[in-house]
Amino acid sequence: MKTIYFTDSEADLEKAAELIKKGKLVAFPTETVYGLGADALNEAAVKNVYKAKGRPCDNPMIVHISHFDDLKLLAEEIPEDASVLADRFWPGPLTMIMNKKPAVPKVTTGGLDTVAVRMPSDKVALKLIEKSGCAIAAPSANLSGKPSPTKWEHASKDLDGRIEGIIRGGDCQVGIESTVLDLTGEIPTILRPGIVTASELSEVLGKPVEMDRSLFAKIELKEPCYGEGSEAEDEDRDGGETEKASGMGPKSPGMKYKHYAPKGQMVIFQGDRAKVDLAVKERRQKAEAEGLQVKVIFFDDSREAARGFFKQLRDADDEGAELILAYALEENEVGFSVMNRMLKSAGYNVVQL
Numbered sequence: 497m498k499t500i501y502f503t504d505s506e507a508d509l510e511k512a513a514e515l516i517k518k519g520k521l522v523a524f525p526t527e528t529v530y531g532l533g534a535d536a537l538n539e540a541a542v543k544n545v546y547k548a549k550g551r552p553c554d555n556p557m558i559v560h561i562s563h564f565d566d567l568k569l570l571a572e573e574i575p576e577d578a579s580v581l582a583d584r585f586w587p588g589p590l591t592m593i594m595n596k597k598p599a600v601p602k603v604t605t606g607g608l609d610t611v612a613v614r615m616p617s618d619k620v621a622l623k624l625i626e627k628s629g630c631a632i633a634a635p636s637a638n639l640s641g642k643p644s645p646t647k648w649e650h651a652s653k654d655l656d657g658r659i660e661g662i663i664r665g666g667d668c669q670v671g672i673e674s675t676v677l678d679l680t681g682e683i684p685t686i687l688r689p690g691i692v693t694a695s696e697l698s699e700v701l702g703k704p705v706e707m708d709r710s711l712f713a714k715i716e717l718k719e720p721c722y723g724e725g726s727e728a729e730d731e732d733r734d735g736g737e738t739e740k741a742s743g744m745g746p747k748s749p750g751m752k753y754k755h756y757a758p759k760g761q762m763v764i765f766q767g768d769r770a771k772v773d774l775a776v777k778e779r780r781q782k783a784e785a786e787g788l789q790v791k792v793i794f795f796d797d798s799r800e801a802a803r804g805f806f807k808q809l810r811d812a813d814d815e816g817a818e819l820i821l822a823y824a825l826e827e828n829e830v831g832f833s834v835m836n837r838m839l840k841s842a843g844y845n846v847v848q849l
């Protein structure tokens with residue numbers, strides 16, 4: 497398949513939107529990461545998203561809308577909390593999970609009765625949704641298991657020849673995926689941490705917001721399946737059910753897969769800064785003396801880390817890094833969200849100092 501590249505001009509966005517309308521796949525920028533978009537209500541189109549990404553069948557998509565009223569087409573009922581949070585955080589990097597309407601195919605929701613919805617703030621994303629007249633299902637535009645794309649070049653590297661279109665937009669300013677908040681239970685619960693933090697959500701709602709407890713556990717990460725598309729309706733779903741039944745697995749199916757993994761071995765150094773500096777230096781010297789290509793990942797602050805972390809991982813691959821030494825971030829607020837990704841990239845390989 498030949499992938500068509502679009503600019504973000506009005507005329508090009510019209511063309512890209514035409515593709516979406518016809519059930520084709522288009523990668524597009526959002527403020528968080530690039531998304532791989534398809535008409536969320538078109539089963540065949542959504543199945544092709546799983547196929548193009550090599551995405552596990554039980555991993556549901558986030559559905560993107562451009563107007564709050566579009567939510568009525570997707571959610572059975574709109575919880576009061578959703579209206580309050582949308583008022584404050586939409587458009588923006590917050591995804592909310594609600595009970596789905598029957599019109600939303602199960603293939604879009606990975607077989608679940610709930611649907612995840614977000615209104616992105618990126619202007620190009622909003623125009624694409626608006627022009628297509630569809631709610632757009634969009635996972636991150638990477639091959640399953642790879643770091644999420646924060647530049648169009650990343651999406652192109654993974655998906656060129658596998659999808660119909662890619663919009664060459666700007667670089668993503670948030671850089672980590674949206675906060676995923678489950679509103680179907682008694683207490684609003686964060687299933688995936690992001691730039692919108694629990695304390696911000698809790699302040700706006702005026703009540704506690706919980707974190708899914710699996711976010712604090714070391715999860716045994718499963719290999720995502722590549723290649724063939726997977727049937728979301730399949731009953732036999734890759735072990736996820738047993739984990740869920742035992743209450744140990746994450747509530748968000750995507751959180752249990754091996755993710756963001758660079759090609760090289762990755763080690764995180766955590767603890768006293770002076771000790772970390774020394775340990776990184778020594779490890780680097782030793783590895784280089786053995787002839788290994790080494791990359792060090794360090795960020796001054798957590799926002800910068802969010803913006804740059806996935807790019808650093810992809811750069812490491814491009815540079816042929818065989819060993820990646822990363823400085824841990826302080827695990828509060830946004831730092832916690834970046835650490836959630838960093839720990840998975842490194843397969844929880846942490847040196848405590």
Ligand code: TXA
Nearest residue numbers: 528531556557610611612635636673674748749750751
């Ligand atoms: O920032 C983002 O959210 C980006 C951009 C493109 O919007 N999208 C994104 O999609 O990160 P994806 O598919 O890579 O991650 C979606 C996450 C997965 O962990 C998935 O399991 C979870 O959201 N999710 C989606 N629907 C869900 C549902 N109904 N219940 C529980 N988790 C859900």
Ligand code: MG
Nearest residue numbers: 635636644673
């Ligand atoms: Mg993803």
